[in-house]
Amino acid sequence: MADHSRGGRGGGRGGDRGGDRGRSGDRGRGVDRGRGVDRGRGGDRGRGGDRGRGSAFGGGRGGYGGDRGGRGSYRGDRGGGSTYGDRGGGGGGGYRGDRGGGGFRGRGGRGGFAPRAEPFEGEPHRVFGQDQAIPEPSATVTALENKLVAAYQSQGLSIKMSKLKMSGEADLLFPLRPAYGNKGNKVVLWANYFEMGVKPKVVYAYNLEVHKVRPNKGAQRQVDPKTRIKNKALKTDVSGRKLAIIIQLAMDKLREEDPKAILATEFKSKLISLHKLKYNDDCLEVTFKGENSHRTENFFVRIVDPIEASFDATLQDGNGRDYEAKKTISGLAGISSSQINRDVLKSETVKFKKNFQWGGPKDVWFKMELREGETTVMGNRRPGLYTVHEYSKWKYGIDFDAKLPLVNLGRPDKPMYVPAERCTIIEARKVRSALGLDENPTLQQFGLTIDRRLLTVWGRELQSPSVLYLKNKEVRTFGGGWNMRDVQVAEAGPKIMNWAWVQVTESERYTDAAEAVGRFAAFLANTGIPIDTAPRRGLRVRTSSFRYQDDVEAAFKELEQRAAKGPPNLFVLVILPRQDTTLYSVIKTLGDCQFGFHTICAVEKTFTKENPMTFANIGLKWNLKNGGINHRVKDPIGIVAQGKTMVVGYDVTHPTNMGLQPGEKDVPPSIVGLVASVDKDLGQWPAVAWEQKAGQEMLDSKLLESFKSRLELWRKKNRQSLPEFIVVYRDGVSEGQFSQVLEHELPQMREACRVMYPNGRMPKLSIIVSVKRHQTRFYPTREDHMDGKSRNIKNGTVVDRGVTQARYWDFFLTAHTALKGTARPARYTVLLDEIFTTNYGMTEQAANQLEKFTHDLCYLFGRATKAVSICPPAYYADIVCERARVHRPEYFDVSDTMSSSVRSGGGMSADDGAKVVHARLQDTMYYI
Incomplete structure (x- = not known):
């Protein structure tokens, strides 16, 4: 019991x-x-x-x-x-x-x-599948993976394929997987994948061409387009939604002529059939009626002779020889798995903003213009602006409910409004039974079957590293975390002599923070962060949301005058009356860009409780801003311990959910954040940020100068020497863009190295893409391999087989302990490797060292005492992008109530309007 x-x-x-x-x-x-x-x-x-x-x-x-x-x-x-x-x-x-x-x-x-x-009776088991036998991972798949890797090892291709030329035209190839890792405690895990069975099928691929039937001068329509497209293919005359409807009408006609036809299309130019189609004419004529017009249009849909193909034939040339492997992850032509699976059994959830104002039939206006040969619109009315309600009343004689919203079924630039009561939405109910994918008739017709059970895969639980503090005092980690009891920071920056504090208030009622500030300074000193603990006269600023910019700027000017005779770097502790993103934006923009102050913000209610957790949180950030190192990892891999490796991380964030319409001129830019280590402990990561064209993922020409500046900073911090190895973690790139990283970004890094390194002595590079925006999840199969609190897999679990690429080098790593929900692993894919396989060969050691290196990095996020879910180079780069967005409130609105004075906020600006970080802060971790 x-x-x-x-x-x-x-x-x-x-x-x-x-x-x-x-x-x-x-x-x-x-x-x-x-x-x-x-x-x-x-x-x-x-x-x-x-x-x-x-x-x-x-x-x-x-x-x-x-x-x-x-x-x-x-x-x-x-x-x-x-x-x-x-x-x-x-x-x-x-x-x-x-x-x-x-x-x-x-x-x-x-x-x-x-x-x-x-568990109580009826309560679910703690581990999924605990009441059934856990199947072993597929022995067939494991054997195939081992066979492929053995072939790669025997050929010895990895180093050869990693030696890429400088030219942008070089034939860039992804490095083959050297081996599967073997370090760590081996475990069996569930993966949210299902095994798919494929029966070989012969399919018939047809090309489609759609052309409008155009009347001749004699009112005789042009029939049979074959006479004018016999020798060369013409472009389809229509596109978009209209094209999709026309192709659907043509498919309906084909099914009328051949009821047994099994068809699939992407509604653009391709038609796939499981058997040769039976039709009387290869030109079908269909009639299209527009949604907003009484007129009809006729179109010819021409079906080009089929290409008979089997799956194997798609991987061979015309002579039956296999195609050479190309520079892509998922086969030829850069097709990603997300594209392959697109729109298959898709269900969508629509999200709405809070306090969203609906546009009803009486709220949405559009312009009615005269058509050729007409003198009025809507019967006998003048051209002009009319509501959807007026139009529907005239055309359909229906009064739509003005309280309900309109639904735009078109595009933002070409809307097509339909009243909500005329739309039917499929309910997004939870499915409480088996998904039934194996019973889907479409999949069955194409010879695809889906297993009912989740896949199991092999995983390995890596040993968590210990962390080191002052005088190499070791602290053991447990569950991906640790505490700093009785230890001091590993390395402090210069003594903080020039510092001040500001308390911002919005009323007469506030808690005086003077005593808390004094105890905070003493706390930092006890933690090993040297600071002048002499009492400071604080500056109190009474303000309101409409005066943030002016009041904070005036306070900072006074601090600047006070500190004029002191050391150049001024640290300012700002105590806020509450959490306020607008006020935060003003403080950071003024401090980072205009005055060159290191600023730390704390909320009055939290700070005045004098909680050591709060003080330590602020202290860790302050030490990083001051050039210190909070902790190290014990026994890093060799290339790091030697102090010859620079680690780089960069990311691009794009303007999203901005409410912009296509064609708008004042479009917010995309922001690039780049960080690079400058020490062998990987504790300091100075950053650089810049702006580029909105929506552009690949870095522009500024990458060359920015990468060069990181090498110059490394040389400045390391006795005029340059790194021998450079490991780059690129964040946020989809599979379809992998090759673009090598084609567009790698040459700029190479060129920066060519300029910086004398006598042609180039460093070795490795580029690894880190991604968390994926749907792969893993679950424990046994309680002894499960985190006791969150019921997730244990921190440090790595999966490099079963659901990864067999040919290329990728792996999933769950370095952290998830606090809420199902842990999401980070996926790492190696795009270029001149380091690990060069140093360790095509062996398990190369895979083990890369996995250990990445795992260790996750314990080096300077402002936390926990392993983070994605390695700090990528994490820091994302934070740099966030800070750059804060610097541009005119684009990236930080508050619904932002005043005009905030929007035009001060600070140093580049020619393109981008805020430039003050020279005193550019080589620091100002963003942390």
Whole structure:
């Protein structure tokens, strides 16, 4: 019988007392009791100023329970780790603890029920498939993977294929997988994939041409387009939605002539059939009637003679010889799996903005213009603006409900409005039965079958690295996290002598932060961050949302005058009355671009509680801004330990959900963020950002100068030497763009190296794409391979076979412990490798070293004491892009209530209007 005894109080005062009480029931985790005061929030959910992403003395991004601040999952769990009690969440608890937050003297709440040894009757099992035999991963697939890798190893092609020429015309090839990794504890995992069976089929591919029937001068229409397109193919006359409707009409006619026809099309120019079509004429005539017109149009749809093809034939030339492997991941012509699976059994969910104002029939106007030969519109009315309601009343005699919205079934530039009551939407109900993909008639007709069971794959649980602090004091990691109890930062920057604090208020009611600021300075000194602890006279700014720009700028000018005789770098702690994105944008833009101040923001309510979690969060960021290193990893791979490897990360973010219409001139730019390490500990990552054409993913010519500037900074920081190895993590690129990275971005990096390196001595490069925008998920098959809190796979789990590319080099890594929901692994794909296979050969060691290197990096996110889900070079680059967006509020609206003075905010600007980071901050981690 399950043990339902009540857990102990748990908690303890912190310090030496943390962790010994309340062991009954897994430290009083509880099911329903033990809320504690304020549920362990510890003040504004542990954001600790700049978003609270990485609390230090107890877990990055908010501890274990809850997503941002360690609420304590199940109302009584203690949250993550704490500095002085190994309890509190990231930013949880207060000075005496908010009963569940931990912190300086966190008491913890009462425990609830002890965990049960077995589920209640009817309760789902903790592990999916626990009540059935877990199938072994496919031995056939494993054998095929091993066979392919053995062939690659025997050919020894990897190094040869990685030596790419400088020319943009070079035949760029992706490196073959050297081997599958073998380090770590081997486990079997579920993957959200289903095995697909394929029966060989012969298909017939037809080309389609659509041409409008045009009347001659004698009112005789032009028949039979074969006479004018006999010798050369003409372009289709129509496109878009109209073309799709015409092709659908033609397919309906074909089915009338051949009821057994099984057809598929992309509604553009291709038609696929499972058998040769039976039709009387290869030119079908169809009649099209437009949605907004009484007129009809006739079109010829010409069906070009079929090409008989089998699957094997698509991989061979006309002589039956196999095609040579090309520079693409998923076969010839750059077709990605997302394109192949497009629109197959697709279900869409539509999202709406909050407070969205609907446009009803009486709210939407359009212009009615005269047609040729007509003198009025809509019967006998004058041309002009009319509502959809007026038009529908005239044409259909129907009064549509003015309270319901219109639905645009067209495009933004060519709308086609339909009243909502005339639309039918398929309900998005949950499917509580088997998906039934194996019973889908379309798939069956094409010889495709879907297994009912999830696939199992082999995974490996990598050993988590230990982290090192001052004097190489080792801290063991557990569950992807650790705490900083009794340690100091690994390396501090210069002593912070020139610093100030500003308290922004919006009313007479506020908590004086002077005492908290003094204790904050003392806290930093005890943490190993050297700072002048002499009392500072704070500056209080009374403002409102309409005066943010002017009031903050005036305050910063006063600080500038005060600090004129001190050291050049001024650090400013800004205490905000509340979380306010507009105020934050003003502060960061003025500090980063106009005055050259390092700024850190904290919310008054949180900061004045003097929670060590909050202080540590701010301190870690401050040390990084000051050039310090918060922690290192123990035993990094050789090329890193030697201090000869620079790691680069870059990303591009695009303007989305901006409400822009096609053709608008004032289009927000895309923003590029690039970071690069400058030390062997991979602790400092100075950044550069710039703007480029909106929607452009590939980096423009500015990459060359930016990459060159990173090499110059490395040389400045490393006794005039340049790196021998450069590892690049490129974020946010889809499969279809992989080759473009090599064709457009790699040559610029090569050219920057050619300019910087004397005597033609070039560094070795590796380029790895990191992606989290994918749908692959993995699940544990046994409880001993499952995280006890989130029920996800354990942190450090890597999957490099079963659901990866056999020919090319990619792997999935779940480095972190997910706090909420199903853990999403990061997928890494190697586009170029001149380092790992060169140093370790076509062996398991090359795969192991790359996986270890990437895994170790995830423990080096400087402002957190947790492993992050994607490696820091890519993560930092994304943060740089976010900061650059903050600098451009006129484009990237940070608030619905932004004032005009904010929109025209000050700061140094480039010729194109982009804000330029102040010279004093350009070689620092100003963005953190």
